[in-house]
Amino acid sequence: MRLLEPLYATAMRLTRNRADAEDLVQDTFVKALRFEDRFTPGTNLKAWLFTILHNTWKNRLRGAAREPVDVDSERVEEASAQAGATDGSVGVETPERILLRSTLDADVKAALDDMPEAFRQAVWLRDVEEFSYAEMAEMLGVPVGTVMSRISRGRRMLARKLRGATHG
Amino acid sequence: MGDCRRFLDRLTAYVDGLLPPEERAEIEQHLAACPPCQDCASDEQIARIVLRARAVRLRNAAVPPGLRSRCDASLRGRKR
Numbered sequence: 001m002r003l004l005e006p007l008y009a010t011a012m013r014l015t016r017n018r019a020d021a022e023d024l025v026q027d028t029f030v031k032a033l034r035f036e037d038r039f040t041p042g043t044n045l046k047a048w049l050f051t052i053l054h055n056t057w058k059n060r061l062r063g064a065a066r067e068p069v070d071v072d073s074e075r076v077e078e079a080s081a082q083a084g085a086t087d088g089s090v091g092v093e094t095p096e097r098i099l100l101r102s103t104l105d106a107d108v109k110a111a112l113d114d115m116p117e118a119f120r121q122a123v124w125l126r127d128v129e130e131f132s133y134a135e136m137a138e139m140l141g142v143p144v145g146t147v148m149s150r151i152s153r154g155r156r157m158l159a160r161k162l163r164g165a166t167h168g
Numbered sequence: 169m170g171d172c173r174r175f176l177d178r179l180t181a182y183v184d185g186l187l188p189p190e191e192r193a194e195i196e197q198h199l200a201a202c203p204p205c206q207d208c209a210s211d212e213q214i215a216r217i218v219l220r221a222r223a224v225r226l227r228n229a230a231v232p233p234g235l236r237s238r239c240d241a242s243l244r245g246r247k248r
Contacts, residue, residue, distance in 0.1 A: 004239060009229035022235045029239045033246045105222055127219035128226050145177070152180040155215035156208055162218060 003046055006129060007053060013124050014057050016113050024060070028053045047131065051139045054121075103162055111161035119154030126151045172198075172205050179205075183212045 007028060011021035031052050032039075039048050112120050121140070125131045133151075137144045175198045181187050182195045199206045219226070 001239065001243070004231050004236060005229055006227045008231045008235065009227045012229055018232070022232060025235060026238055026242075030242055033242055036246075103218055105225055108218060108222060108226070123215065123219060127216055128223045130223070148180045149177070152176070152208075152212060155180075155183075156211040158215040158219075159211035162215070 003049055006046070007049060010050065010053060010124065010129065011057075013109075013112060013120060014053075014117070024053065024057055027056050031056065044135070046129075047135045047139065050125070050129070050131070054139050103165070107162060107165045108158075111158055111165060114161060115154065115157055118150050119157055122147065122150035123154040123158055127155075172202060175199075175202075175205055176208060179209055179212060183209060183216055 004025070008021060008025050011024040011028075012018070015021045015024055028049065032049055035052075039045065112124065115123075122136070125136050125139070126133075131139070133144045133147050136147045140147065175195055178187060178191065178195060182192060187195065199209055
């Protein structure tokens with residue numbers, strides 16, 4: 001099953017630990033098989049599976065009350081924007097090519113894992129999995145405008161973190 | 169900043185190259201005159217380039233063998 005790798009990679013970024021990621025993928029897989037008659041052949045199987053993955057994760061968080069689910073809160077977004085702004089003063093002139101060359105996959109994963117969930121999810125789904133804004137809106141159950149705003153803030157946050165990482 | 173909001177809302181679509189030419193030109197005109205918005209645009213572009221350059225490796229995580237076999241077993245169970 002060729003979608004297992006991207007599902008697991010995404011689960012790792014959502015849960016940030018291997019045991020939870022494995023459970024999440026397995027639950028997603030079992031649900032997909034149970035509800036396979038709800039999938040319309042010819043539509044996007046990957047988007048359908050990712051929607052199940054995200055819903056399963058959301059339900060788990062709700063059940064465990066590990067993290068607030070209302071990630072749309074302006075406060076969360078403002079707080080993280082400000083947190084980023086304070087460490088954004090170093091190395092502003094860094095050329096992107098140097099950053100690209102000096103950044104390791106592990107740096108990127110660590111920077112992503114350090115971001116609030118809503119932004120981590122948004123940049124991952126857009127730039128790694130390459131879903132459209134509309135697909136993401138459906139998957140995450142939020143308006144397209146919210147999706148775009150999360151991608152924007154998430155990307156800027158990530159750039160600042162990576163710049164910080166390469167400059168020690 | 170109130171005026172910048174109008175541009176920042178469309179920054180992602182701009183960076184993704186999804187805006188029609190006239191909107192694109194409007195954003196570029198604003199960016200040329202507004203260093204803070206230009207910084208935002210550069211940061212978005214940098215993150216996008218870094219992630220997309222690594223996308224294939226990032227999304228192809230090594231699946232633990234145990235997970236793969238459990239998923240295979242569920243699949244076989246369904247086909248029976």
